[in-house]
Amino acid sequence: MNTFTLTTAAALLASTSAIAQVETRTLTFENEGATLSGTLYLPEGHDGSALPTVVVTGAWTTVEEQMPATYAEEMVERGFAAFTFDFRGWGKSGDLPQNVRFVESPEAKTSDIRAAFDFVATLPEVDPTRINGLGICASAGYMVDAVAGNDLVNRIGLVAPWLQNEEIVNAVYGGTEGVQGLIDLGRAGGIIPAAGPAGTEGVLMPFDGYYADPELGAIPEYDNQWNNAGWEGWLTYHPADNPARLDKPLAIVHSESAAIPQGVQTFLSGFVGDATLQMLEDVTQFDFYHNPEDVTRAADTIAEHFRATPGQDS
Template structure:
C-alpha cells in the first residue's frame, strides 16, 4: 500500500520542488503507491468508453483451470469507464452469490484483488476484481490520482456490473476490500444497501492515515504545513497545465522501517510486481492527498449494521490498529480475526496466511 516514512517528519517548508515532493510524501502518506504515467490509452474523462485492454494473462498469480475468466468494462456514476476481471466457477448453473473484490490502494487487479477473486470463484462465487478510476487499465485523466468519493463510487459501480450478470443473484452480493480498499469498501457499504456482507482484509483507513499520519502522530502544525505545500502545488500544476507526480513508490534507499521493506518485497519483486500498479515503482500525483485530508470515510460505519462485517488482520502488522479501531466503532454483527504471526503484506498473497476457509464460510452464511 503505501510508503510513508515517519509521519511526523514529513513536514518541511517548501525549499525546492524535489524536497517538497519528498516531504509531502512522507507525511501524507502512507505511501499512497503509484502507477507511473498513463498505463492505458484513454480519452479524457468526459468520454471514457474506449479502453485498451490486454488479452494476455499478465497476473502475478497462475491461472486456475477451475474458473472461467473474462475481461469486462463498466461505467461509474461519474462517467468513468472501469476495467475488470470477471471470474466464474465452472460447471455451475443458476443464479449465484457474487463478490466485488478490490485493493490494495495503489495496486491493480492483476495483483492481490485478482488472487482473492479467482480463489473465491474456485469456491463457488461469481467474483469481480477491478482497477479503480484513473489507474491500471481503467479510464480517467489525469493518470494516477485517487479520491475517497470517486473510489467509493467505484465499488458501487462494480456492484452494478455484477448485478447485471445473468448468473448473479442480486440479493446475494458481498464485497471484499484489501488494505486501503478495506476502508473504502466499508464507506461504500454504509451507503449501498444492496451489499449484504463485507470483509476488510489487512485494512487501512486512507483518510485517517493521510490526515493524521501513522498512529495519529501528526500535529495540527504539521498538518497545516502540509496543506500549505499541497495548496501551493496547485498553482504549479495550474501553471504547467498538468499535475506533478510524487517520487516513485517502494524504491528503497536503506534504513527504511520494516513495513516499507515488506511493501518493496511485494511490489518491486517478481512476487507481486506489475508495471501498471502505482505501488510498483510508479507514483500518485502530488496533490492526491488533498481530498483525503478532511474526509473521514468511516464516519457512518455503524450504518452497515445489521449487515455483517468481517475484519481480518495480521498479528504483527504495523496497520493492525486500523482494524481494531474500526471494529470497535462498528455495530454488531461484526468479527475481528487476527492471523497469528502475519504481517501486513502476508494477507496480500500468502496462501498459508489468508483465511480463505473463513472468508468462504462467512459469505456462504450471509449470502445464503
C-alpha cells in the same frame, strides 16, 4: 456487537478450500463519465447459472491484477463468482487526462465500487440476492462506505484493513505539521513514483517487499504512480471514526503485526452490528497480499462469513 475471535490454530484447522480452475472475462462499465475495466472470475466450465458473488478491491495505488486478483481466485475456489476492476484513472480504467490520473480519492473510489455493485447485479452469472463486498487495506474504508445502506449487498469482509482517523493519520504522517505539509504539497500537484526499493528517494513507498518485487506487486500492469493531488482527500479521510453507518454483517481478518491494527479496534468499538474478528499472529501487511498460508486463512474466514444466510450471525 457480537465479535468472535478465531485463534491462529483454529484458523489453520478451518481451511477447507479445494483447488479449482478459474476462467475470466474482461468487462467494462460506466461511472460518472468514465469507462472502467473489470474482470469477472468464474469456475472453469461454469454452466452459466447465477452464483453468489464477491466484489474485491485492493490497496491504495494498486490495479486489479495485484491482490484483488489473488483474492478473487480464492473466492472462486470456495464456490463464489468474483469481480475485480481498475478504479478510474488507474490501470486499464485510465481514460482521464494525465494531470488527474493516479489520484487516491476516497470519494471517487467509493463511487466506483457502488457502480461495480450496480453492474454485477445485472450479469446473468451473478445471483443479485447474494452479492458481497471484500475490501483489502486502503479500500476497506471505501468498501464500508459503498456497502453502507446499499440494498444490493448482503455482507462485507475486510482483510488487513487500513482504517484511519485523525490520531492515526498524525502518527503515520509526521504529526499535524507533517500532515499539513503534505496537504500543501498536494495543492501544488505533481506525479511521483508510488513505490521503489528501500532507500529510493522521491517515491511514496520507499521500501522492499511486495511493491518492489516483480514476482509479487511490481508487475507490468501496475501504474506505480502517485498524484500528489490525492493527499488532502486521503489525509482528511477518517473511516475508523464512522462505523455507525455500516448496516451489514462484517468480518475482519488482521494481525497485530500488520498496519494500524488500532484502527480496527476503534472501528469495532463503535460498530453496533454483527462482527467476526480474526487476528492472526505474526502476519505482516504484505503477507496478507500474497503469502499462500495467510491468504488461505483470510479467504476461508471471509468465505465462511459470506456463506451465511441473510440475517444469520457469522
